Amino acid sequence: MSVQTSGSIDSFAARLLGWYDRSARALPWRIPPGSDAVPDPYRVWMAEIMLQQTTVAAVAGYFERFVARWPTVADLAAADDADVMAAWAGLGYYARARNLLACARAVARDHGGHFPDSEAGLRALPGVGDYTAAAVAAIAFGRPAVVIDANIERVIARHRLIEIPLPAAKRAIRAELAPLVPRGRPGDFAQALMDLGATICTPRAPACGLCPLMADCAARGRADIERLPVKPAKKAKPQRYGVAHWIERDDAIWLVRRPDKGMLGGMRALPGGAWTDVPPAESGIAQVDHGFTHFDLRLTLVARESEDAAGEGEWWPLSALDAAGLPTLYRKLTDKMRERIS
DNA sequence: CATCCGTGGTT
DNA sequence: TAACCAAGGAT
Known part of the structure; x- marks a missing residue:
């Protein structure tokens, strides 16, 4: 079915959905176009939270396990916080996991176990911002919400040649996108734009020849199409340093839990001091370099006696270290130590 | 509006 | 290989 607009070109949505019907990626959380299956809002929400700033490949396994x-x-x-945090370990942006639990409990307690079916109702939940509220409203509930993620920003900024730098460009992008959202298949429309951005209208070397929207794309053929959307320059990442303690006793090591706020908040961790701008004096028994979003960290592992296992913490058997759910920074160190011990 | 918050894949 | 980037949200 093609929908005609002015001229001889099918509407934006018709071309996009036609392409999606042929080319949609098969994803664990997705109902294929044309299926009469009913979306499960819980699964849609779970996938959207995990996919925030995270690639499809990284999310797939976590989604299946959750x-x-x-x-x-x-x-x-009803789950224990520690179990959920450990299951999230390695996926990053751990505030998402804390908010995931807070949101599930809010839905259970305040909404009778059912997700709100409106964008505004969803937006009020922990961890649900503008994007996620619109995405769940459209995909799970068929609401004609205006869904805008980084893929869609790129597709629309190019198609309409919006040269305003992000994030200020978002207002113009929304204004251009809103009238294009079809009442009939808003969820597929949003997912189609994201698939298009992920596979054809890519940041570099877009495959314009395969794009269903090429005919009226304002950036088509431009040598500088990769410049769009215009983004602000990134700041340099400072180098920081830290010391972690390896405290071993009876084939177990001492683990602590990091405070809820700040880096790796709420996650199990090796004990250690605060991270600073100055390299430590001690050389240590192991060392890792780890890149975070806004600084690079060199973490030195220092052996300590079991008397230093003070305060809150737990002796964790070395044989079960995988189940501790350590974030990648600490996982790198324990992997090094495990190689050495075995 | 700017900053903080992870990680791994791609170029 | 260093830089860039990803289905963003909270503050």
Whole structure:
């Protein structure tokens, strides 16, 4: 079915959805176009939270494990914090995991175990911002919400040749996109734009020859299409340093939990001092370099006696270290130590 | 509006 | 290989 607009070119949405019907990626959380299956808002929400600033490839395994272990929002709401945080370990941006639990419990307690079916209702939940509220409203509930993620920003900025730098460009992008959203398939429309941005209208070397929207793309053929959308320059990342303590006793090591706020908040960790701008004097028994979003960290591992296992913490068997759910920074160190011990 | 918040893949 | 980037949200 093609929808005609002015001229002889099918409407933006018709071309996009036609392409999506042929080319949609098969993803664990996605109902294929044309299926009569009913979306599960819990699974849609779970996927959207995990996909925030995170690639499809990285999310797939986590999504499968989470929905297998906690099949419903009620199951997740009843889970132990430590189990959820450990299951999230390695995926990054750990505030998402804390908000995931807070959101599940809010849905269970305040909404009778059902996700709100409006954009405004969803937006009020922890960890749900403008993008996620619109995405869940459109994909799970068929609401004609205006969904804008980084893929869609890029597609629209190019198609309409919006040269305003982000994030200020978002207002213009929304104004251009809103009238294009079809009442009939808003969820597929949003997912189609994201698939298009991920596979054809890519940041570099876009495959314009394969694009269903090429005919009226304002950036088509421009040598500088990769410049769009215009983004602000990034600041240099400072180098920081830290010391972690390896405290071993009876084939177990001492682990602590980091405070909820700040880096790696709420996650199990090796004990250690605060991170600083100055390299430590000690040489240590191991060392890792780890890049965070806004600084690089060199972490030195220093052996300590079991008497230094003070305050809150737990002796964790070395044989079960995988189950501790350490974030990648510490996982790098424990992997090095495990190689050495075995 | 700017900053903070992870990680791994791609170029 | 260093830089860039990803289905952003909270503050």
